[in-house]
Amino acid sequence: MTTRLVCGGALIGIIAVAYLAATQPEPARTILVAVALVVALVFVVALVPVRTKGQPSVTTVEPEALTTHAGLRSQPGVAEVLEALPVGVMIIGEDGKIRSFNTAAGEVFGVPAERATNRALIEIVRNFELDRRVGATLRDGVEETSELTYVAAQQRYLQVTTRVLAGDGSRSALVIVTDQTRMRELETLRRDFVSNVSHELRTPLTAVKLMVETLQTGVERPASDEFLGSIAQETERMIALVEDLLDLARLESGKLEMRLGAVDIGELCRQAVQAQRARAHTLGIALECSTPDAPITISADRDKLSQVIANLLDNALRHTPPSGHVKLAASNSNGAVNIVVSDTGSGIPSTALPHVFERFYVVDPARARSRSGTGLGLAIVKHIIEAHGGTITATSELGVGTSFHCTFANV
C-alpha cells in the first residue's frame, strides 16, 4: 500500500507500507510496520527542499521529532498515512484523552473516528484491560505487546501494542491494534476440519484393522464372509468420504468443470424419487413427488443437479422416522425455478440452522453416530447450487420438520 507525499504542490515522494506475511511473528510484524513508517518519514522528509523567495534550502528533521506526538502530527502526510494504515492506530494524551484515532481503529472498535477525538479512552473503547494497559504506559512508561479479547456487538481477538511517545515534558501513548479474529476463525476451521476428517477415517480404519487381524488368526465361514462384507462396506464408506472431500475441494477452488446443457428439472426430480422409492418403502416413509406436466428447463450440469437432489432426498430420508413424510416439489414461478425438499422429521434448532451447510456440522452428535453419511453432503449441495447462480435456504421447526428451498434463475 502506498500514499503520495506532496509539498508545495510538488510530489516529493511515496511512502510504501507493506503488510507482512502471516508467517511473521505477530509482535515483530506490528513493530516492523511502525518502525518502517518512522524510518520512511525520516528518509523522505529529510530530503525535502524548502523554497523561500527563490532561495533553495534543505530542511532536515531530527528523527527524535518523529517520536513525539506533536512531531508526528506536524509532519506532512502523516495524517494521510495513519488513515491509510490497515491496522488501528490511536494516540492517547497524558490526560487519558484520545488525540488521534484512525479509521481502522474505528472499524475494530465499532466507533466512528470523529466521535473518538478528545474523549476518554474508556468512554469510547469500553474495555478495562485496554484501559489498564494504556494507563500503565502513560503513568509508568510500560510498553507491551499482547493479545486482548474485545467484546462489543461481536467478539474480536486483537493484538495490542502500546508504546511511549515522549517529549516536551509530557508523555503520550501510541496504541497499535491488529484484528486477528478472521485468522483465528480460519485456524479453528482448519483444526476442526483436520480433526473431523481424521476421526471420520480412523473409525472405519479401526474396524477394518480389527476384522483383518481376526481373519488372520483363521476364521471359518460364514463368519469370514460376514467380516469380508463389513470390510467392503467400511472401504466403500472411506472411498465415499474421500470422493466427497475431493468434490468439495474442487468446488471451493472453482476448478470443478461444469457441463452445462438444457435440463428438465421436473424429469430430474421424478427420476430421483423413483431411485429412492424402494428405500423409502423399507423405512416406512411416504415419499411424494410434485412436478408440473410442462417441462421446467434451465441451463445446468445434469449430473451435478442430480447429485444435489439425491443428497437432499438422502438427508430427508435419514432424518425422518417411520410413518413420516418426505416430499420433493419442483415449480416455476415469477421467473425462478424452485426445488423444495421437505420432511416431517424432528427438525433443526434455530441456533443450528445457520450452520447446517458447514462441513461436518452435525446438529445432534449423539444421533449422527448412528447414521451413515460423510457430513459433507449439504456443503457440496450449497456449492453446486451457487456455482449455478442459485441459492439454497433451510427452514425448520422442532418437532414438525425441515424444508430445503433451492432457487435458480429461469434461463
Added chain:
Amino acid sequence: MGRENFHRILEETQQNVLRMGSLVEEAITKAVDALTRSDTKLADEILKADDYVDDLNVLIETNCLNLLALQQPMASDLRTIAAMLDIVIDLERIGDHACDIAQITKNLANEPQLKPLVDIPLMAAKAREMLRESLDAFSHHDAQAAHEVPRKDDEVDRLYRKVFAELIQFMANDPKAIGRASNLLLVALYLERIADHSTNICERVVYMVEGVPKKLKRSVVEFNEVLAHSDEIMQTSTPAAAD
C-alpha cells in the same frame, strides 16, 4: 477544592463507572462461557476479578459522597452524582450474579451436562447487550437511547419462561436431574435479573438527563402464570423409574 478540580473528579468518577461496567460486562460473558464448557479455572478467575469490581464500587461511592459533601453540586451535576450512586449498586449486583453463575459452574463441574445449553447463552447475550447499551446511554448522556433499552427485556423474559418450563419438565421426568436442573434455573433467574438491573440503569440515565424520575416500560415475568404451567407439567409427567 476549586471548580476545575471538581469537574476533573466528576469526569474521572464517570469514567470509573464505565470501567466498573466493562468489568461486569466481561464477567457475564465469561461466566456463561465457563458454565457452557464446565471450565472451573475460568470460574475461579471470575470470582477473583470481583475484587476489582468491589474496589471500584468503593472508590466511586467515596468520590461521589466527597463531591456532595464538599462541593454542594447543583442541577445536572447533582443529578449525575445521584445517578452514579444508584448505578454502581446495580453494577455491583450484576457482578455478584456473574459470580453466582461461576460458583454454580464449580458446583456442577463433576456432573454430566443435562443438555447442551442453547437458551441460557442466548439470554446472556441479550442481557449483556442491554447492559452495554444502558452504559452507552450513560456515557453519552442519551435519554432517548435509555428509553429504547428496556423494550428488549421482553425477549429475555420470554427466554426465561421457556427455560423454566423446560427445566421443570426435566425435573418431572427424572428426579435424579433435580439438582442440576434447579442450579440451571438459578442461572436463568440471575440472567433475568441482570436484564432488570440494566433497565434500572436506564431509568437513572433518564433522570440524570431529563431531571424527572421515571419508570421505564418493562415486562414483568408473571410468576403465577409460570408456576401454574409448571404445576400442569408436574401433574401430567411420568417420572422415570428409580434405579
